[in-house]
Amino acid sequence: MKLVIVTAVEEFQKDVLTLFKKANIENFSSSDIDGHKNGSSILMASSWFAGAKSGNESRLFFSFTEDEHINALFELIIAYNSNLETNNPIKAVVVPIEKSI
Numbered sequence: 345m346k347l348v349i350v351t352a353v354e355e356f357q358k359d360v361l362t363l364f365k366k367a368n369i370e371n372f373s374s375s376d377i378d379g380h381k382n383g384s385s386i387l388m389a390s391s392w393f394a395g396a397k398s399g400n401e402s403r404l405f406f407s408f409t410e411d412e413h414i415n416a417l418f419e420l421i422i423a424y425n426s427n428l429e430t431n432n433p434i435k436a437v438v439v440p441i442e443k444s445i
Contacts, residue, residue, distance in 0.1 A: 350421070
C-alpha cells in the first residue's frame, strides 16, 4: 500500500475524479488548496496590488491504495497532460507507507 497525492487546478476537478474512477481508486479524500508559483520580483513589484493574494484555486486529492491502481492512474495522468493547452498540468507523487493502522 502506498499514498498517492494529486494536485490540480480547480477547473480539472471533474477530470481528476474521472481519472481516479478509471484507475479503480474508489476511496480517496480531497481538499481545497491555493496553488502558488514564484513570480518574477519585478512583475510582482509592478503589480497594482502587490500584496494581494495571487494563488490559484486548486484541489489536492490523496488515497492510500495499491501499486496497480497507482500505475494505472499515472498512465492516465500522463495521457491527460499530453493533451493540455495550459501550463497547469495535473501533478502526482507516490509516498511509500512504512506502517499503518
